[in-house]
Amino acid sequence: MNERDSQHLLAELQEKERYTLTSNPKEADLILINTCSVREKPERKLFSEIGQFAREKKQGAKIGICGCTASHLGEEIIKKSPDVDFVLGARNTSKITQVLHTPKAVEVDINYDDSSYVFASGQTMGIKALLNISIGCDKKCSYCIVPFTRGQEISIPQDLLLNEARKLAQNGVKELLLLGQNVNNYGVRFSAPHPKVNFTQLLRSLSQIDGIERLRFTSPHPLHMNDAFLEEFANNPKICKSIHMPLQSGSSKVLKAMKRGYSKEWYLQRIEKLHFFLQKAGISDVGIGTDIIVGFPEESDEDFEETLDVVKQIGFDTLYSFIYSPRPHTSAYNIDNSKLVDSKVAKERLERLQTLHRSQLSMRSKNEIGKIMEVLIENFRDDGKESWSEGRSGTNRLIKILGHKRKIGEILKVRITDTQGGSLFGEVL
Numbered sequence: 001m002n003e004r005d006s007q008h009l010l011a012e013l014q015e016k017e018r019y020t021l022t023s024n025p026k027e028a029d030l031i032l033i034n035t036c037s038v039r040e041k042p043e044r045k046l047f048s049e050i051g052q053f054a055r056e057k058k059q060g061a062k063i064g065i066c067g068c069t070a071s072h073l074g075e076e077i078i079k080k081s082p083d084v085d086f087v088l089g090a091r092n093t094s095k096i097t098q099v100l101h102t103p104k105a106v107e108v109d110i111n112y113d114d115s116s117y118v119f120a121s122g123q124t125m126g127i128k129a130l131l132n133i134s135i136g137c138d139k140k141c142s143y144c145i146v147p148f149t150r151g152q153e154i155s156i157p158q159d160l161l162l163n164e165a166r167k168l169a170q171n172g173v174k175e176l177l178l179l180g181q182n183v184n185n186y187g188v189r190f191s192a193p194h195p196k197v198n199f200t201q202l203l204r205s206l207s208q209i210d211g212i213e214r215l216r217f218t219s220p221h222p223l224h225m226n227d228a229f230l231e232e233f234a235n236n237p238k239i240c241k242s243i244h245m246p247l248q249s250g251s252s253k254v255l256k257a258m259k260r261g262y263s264k265e266w267y268l269q270r271i272e273k274l275h276f277f278l279q280k281a282g283i284s285d286v287g288i289g290t291d292i293i294v295g296f297p298e299e300s301d302e303d304f305e306e307t308l309d310v311v312k313q314i315g316f317d318t319l320y321s322f323i324y325s326p327r328p329h330t331s332a333y334n335i336d337n338s339k340l341v342d343s344k345v346a347k348e349r350l351e352r353l354q355t356l357h358r359s360q361l362s363m364r365s366k367n368e369i370g371k372i373m374e375v376l377i378e379n380f381r382d383d384g385k386e387s388w389s390e391g392r393s394g395t396n397r398l399i400k401i402l403g404h405k406r407k408i409g410e411i412l413k414v415r416i417t418d419t420q421g422g423s424l425f426g427e428v429l
Contacts, residue, residue, distance in 0.1 A: 011122020035069035054083035071149035110151035137181035169211030234277035242396035250307035287395035289318035295346030
C-alpha cells in the first residue's frame with residue numbers, strides 16, 4: 001500500500017510539477033520519505049534519515065515526510081526536525097502539489113476523502129500493477145495503529161476501478177494486485193451514492209476485462225471470508241490460487257484480546273471450506289500466506305503452542321512474523337507492564353516459529369518437484385556465471401528457468417525440476 005501511495009505521489013509530481021526522478025539525493029530538488037508506523041522501529045529510524053538527508057541535500061532542496069508516521073506525529077515532525085518543509089499524511093496523498101508550495105504545511109486529516117480523486121497515471125507500465133480498491137480501516141484490532149493513521153474505511157467507486165483496470169490492460173498489464181486494509185470488505189461504505197456491490201462481484205467484473213490474465217489481492221480479513229467469496233476464489237480461473245489469510249495468533253484467547261473478531265476454530269473452518277471449494281473445482285494446489293504476532297500481552301506458553309499447532313496443520317507458503325510492538329492510540333498500548341511478555345521469551349518464540357516455517361517450506365518445495373505450473377515471466381537475470389528467466393506461479397512461488405531469455409509477459413507451462421532454499425527451478429514444456 002505504501003508502494004502504491006509512492007507511485008501516486010510521483011505521478012502527481014511528474015505530471016503537474018514536471019519533476020523527474022533521481023537516485024542521487026545531492027542532486028534532488030525534493031526528497032520525499034514515505035513512512036510506515038505499523039511497528040515502532042521504522043518510526044524511530046525516520047529522524048535519523050531526516051538528519052542524513054538534511055546534511056546531504058543541496059541548498060534550497062525541500063524535504064517532505066509522507067505516509068502513516070506523518071499522520072501519527074504531524075506537527076511534531078517539524079518541531080523535532082526544522083529541516084522538514086512539509087508533512088503529508090497517508091489519507092492526504094492527493095494534496096501533494098498543494099503542500100509542495102506551502103511552507104511548513106501539515107496535512108494529516110484522517111477523515112479526508114480522496115476516494116473519488118483520479119490520480120495522475122504514472123505507473124511504469126510493466127506486466128503487473130497495483131490497484132487500490134479502498135482506503136482506511138474500520139477494524140479496531142487492539143495492536144494496530146492503522147485506523148488512527150488512515151481513517152475510516154471507504155471503498156473506491158467501482159466504475160473508477162474498472163476504468164483504471166481497462167487502461168492498465170490496454171498498456172500491457174496482465175496481472176493486478178488489489179489493495180486494501182480489508183479488501184474483501186469492499187463495498188461496505190462509499191462516500192457518495194453507489195450501486196450495491198461487494199468484493200466477490202468486483203472480482204467477477206475485473207476478471208471480465210480483456211487483457212487482464214491474473215488477479216491477486218491483499219489483505220483479506222478472515223472474518224469476511226464467506227462461502228460466496230471462497231467459492232469465487234476457487235472457481236474463477238483468473239484469480240491466482242494464492243491467498244493471504246492473516247492469523248495473528250492460533251489462540252482463541254489471544255485473538256479475543258487482539259479484538260480480531262474470530263476464533264481459532266473459525267479460522268480453521270474457513271481454511272477447510274477453502275479446500276472444499278478448491279477440491280470441488282478440481283484444483284489441488286493453493287498458496288496460503290499469513291501474519292503472526294508473537295509475545296502479545298499475556299500470551300502464555302500454551303497460547304504460543306496453539307499458534308504452532310495451526311502452523312503445523314496448515315503449512316503456510318509465506319509467513320510474516322513479528323514480536324508484538326506497542327503502538328500509541330491502540331487499546332493494547334496502555335496494558336499494565338506486568339502483563340507484557342519478557343523480550344527474551346518473545347525472541348525465543350519467534351525463532352521457534354520461523355524455524356518451523358523454514359522446515360515446512362523446505363519440505364513443501366521438495367514436494368513440488370515434477371509438478372507442472374503456469375508461470376508469468378517477469379524478469380531476466382544474468383549474474384555473470386549463469387542466466388535465467390523468472391516468474392511466479394499462480395500459487396505465488398518464484399520459479400527460475402535457466403538458459404535463454406524468455407519473453408517478459410509470457411505465461412508458460414513449466415515443470416519443476418529442482419529446488420534450492422525457497423527457490424524452485426523448472427523447464428518449459
